[in-house]
Amino acid sequence: MATEATRAIEAILMVAQEPVDPHLLAQLLEVSPARVEELCHELQAAYTADDRGFVLVKVAGGYRFQSHGDLAPYVERFVLEGQTARLSAAALETLAIVAYKQPISRAQVAAIRGVNVDGVMRTLHQRGYIAEVGRDPGPGQATMFGTTSEFLERLGLASLGDLPPIADLLPDASVLEALERGLRPEPAVAPAPDDTGESGSRAESSEDPLADLNDSNPTSSLEHSYGQLPDTSDVIESPGPGERGGADDLELPSWFDATEPASPPQEVPGTGPIHDVSPGPAGETGPEAPDGSA
Template sequence: MTGETPARARDGAARPAFPVGPDAGVPTFPVRRVVGPAAGGDVRGEARRAIEAVLMAATDPVPARDLAELVECGVDLVAALCRELADEYVAEGRGFVLAEVAGGYRYQTHPDLAPYVEQFVLEGQHVRLSAPALETLAIVAYKQPITRGQVSAIRGVNVESTLQTLVQKGYVHEIGRDPGPGLASLYGTTPHFLERLGLASLADLPALGDFVPGPEVVEALERGLRADQDPRLKAPADDAPPAPPAPGAPEPGDPAGV
């Protein structure tokens, strides 16, 4: 027999049967289709089971079009099957839900079980975003696209290192250039940011108005600021000198009526 076998190179050394390495691309494996007549004719039911299995194994949200290609059906059917699964989990009172997040579907814990999950996660959590990083991330999330200089102006400090940390962690990335002088980089949040927050899109971010204090709080703060700026508005201190005695009143220490 001439030629070489797929698993052996010309020098006789064994090699993988499929390409590997950074330049080899994605290996192609033979796939045995289970969705179709071979599955007993219940194409819809088998597609549902296949979607459930894939989402259970996935670590990132899986877009509907990818699921549709996998089970060889339409995107609309995939969306309908995912809704069926989601409703079924809710009706059964499961501890997890099937959510649409960052343009795809994934399983995540039920919101009302957050205290248990939070305790479990935080007990082993050693690296968390600092307060400056959270503030910077919030500014980018609500004001994007935004330049580094604009973020620094809002926070009042240099955010270069903080912004770089957010980029390295995958929460923020460069999304363009400002057309103004200098062509500064414009930053925005990533799909990973949406995934970690459990949001389907930026439209699901809480409204900023939810965090604005009420009128009574603002009024109290303004009174406090005015008092700090005008000493005459401050309340008298405890060690203030006593008021002078009324005319005809006995002096302190003198017997009354003497």
């Protein structure tokens, strides 16, 4: 036979919208929290033995009633009939990231998903599934988010430790390697060398460009570039051993005066051409004027 404390627990949990903490029940019933736990366990066993359509469960640190799992199709038909306000796939993905990586900032969630998550995070915050849990101590002090008791209640979890292991949902190392290999850019292939002989001439021309300047015989290099040079042996004589070459060794014409260079013929308007009549060396004179005067 149910006691007054047991019936009180049932009545409180029936009207409660959220899981009720055992310490609160203990205060209301004026009993110890341990006694509340014993009474709740008795109720759980009684409901299971009677095969009732509801069960008493402990989620998010408190107790509440919820429908039996095998009756979920009927409950979903009743709850979801005409309901359209459901979380999208993007919202569920974002909520999962926050649940497993909390505390986490909005920028970190966006980096994991690769898209902007401002709208999704705002929706989850408005529905009470996530909340601000602190500030990042790093530069900028970004707001950090985590899941709430509402999140645990909706999923029927007692704590975050009841979340399924994420390692079972990840692909193994071989699958990751295959995915990374498909994303790597292919290495560039170098063009094949040309066998027509042009590559050989390029190789020869790519040698030291100063090799011709280091030639021991510069005259041969000039002749190679400009052809045969004129013979200047009749103008410039190489000095003999012990002699010093200079301007005195040059052989000049007898009429050339080294002290006063001759001016080129000039023509004055209204007169004939003027010729140079300065005396040359050793009494020689230049060409006579056309009228025979000196």
